[in-house]
């Protein structure tokens with residue numbers, strides 16, 4: 030793979046990762062093996078996705094050395110708190126069939142709605158348990174997911190190990206500038222989940238601009254979206270189940286958008302979240318205790 034982002038601890042990770050949420054990869058190691066063969070070396074999963082086992086199987090069966098792939102996983106909201114987190118990481122390690130996780134994230138900043146004032150304490154308690162995992166060597170780096178500036182600040186004010194990344198819903202037309210700027214000001218790499226608008230790139234306001242640039246560079250609008258995010262210093266983790274999509278999403282290092290083009294795409298009309306708002310709409314999903 031072509032290029033790397035440097036994290037705040039000085040280590041490097043590929044500029045594009047591979048998302049494994051979820052039906053296409055649950056009990057399906059073949060597609061993930063295909064992604065490894067295409068050249069992906071960074072994989073995003075979560076206990077909630079139920080794809081950790083497929084990813085672990087794929088890494089094993091592909092024959093690739095463990096230290097040549099980055100594995101990122103997350104604990105879910107019902108796995109927060111010191112004791113729950115300790116149980117959650119052991120389960121993840123077992124499913125992933127590995128003795129360490131490269132980046133371990135808190136998936137969501139709040140367990141319940143906006144009236145719950147205890148979220149700060151719970152985030153800190155969970156984070157401190159995760160810091161212990163780093164000291165034990167079972168986790169290499171810590172990260173966050175869906176943390177907005179106020180959630181991020183709570184961690185930064187109370188941590189001894191700083192988060193290296195924050196995974197946010199980011200794509201052209203939904204850039205969450207406040208959160209991204211806060212990440213960058215604090216040395217936290219913003220990662221883009223649903224970087225291709227969950228496959229709905231074509232439907233968005235401003236899609237015409239993406240199409241125009243796609244024509245200019247002889248690329249697809251998805252490649253323009255990925256290139257745009259990378260040039261904004263954001264790491265996309267697209268999901269693809271077809272090998273053609275997997276390959277084409279990596280072919281974004283042979284062209285460069287101009288400053289004006291980046292500015293035009295940055296100025297696209299901003300649309301609502303595809304997912305839930307981290308403070309006001311807590312996902313109504315539970316981790317599977319039998320997984």
Ligand SMILES: NC(=O)c1ccc[n+]([C@@H]2O[C@H](COP(=O)([O-])OP(=O)(O)OC[C@H]3O[C@@H](n4cnc5c(N)ncnc54)[C@H](OP(=O)(O)O)[C@@H]3O)[C@@H](O)[C@H]2O)c1
Pocket residue numbers: 047048049050051053073074136174175196197221222223224225226227228229249251252266267268269270271273274275277278304
């Ligand atoms: N932290 C969080 O809360 C959170 C939330 C959601 C997602 N995520 C992570 O982010 C990853 C990516 O997000 P996502 O899966 O929601 O959406 P996405 O990556 O934005 O879009 C995936 C869709 O785009 C299609 N696609 C991929 N490459 C394409 C290409 N080159 N041309 C045309 N279509 C293409 C895929 O089709 P095919 O499958 O048919 O190839 C699939 O339907 C997830 O897998 C997960 O790891 C994290």
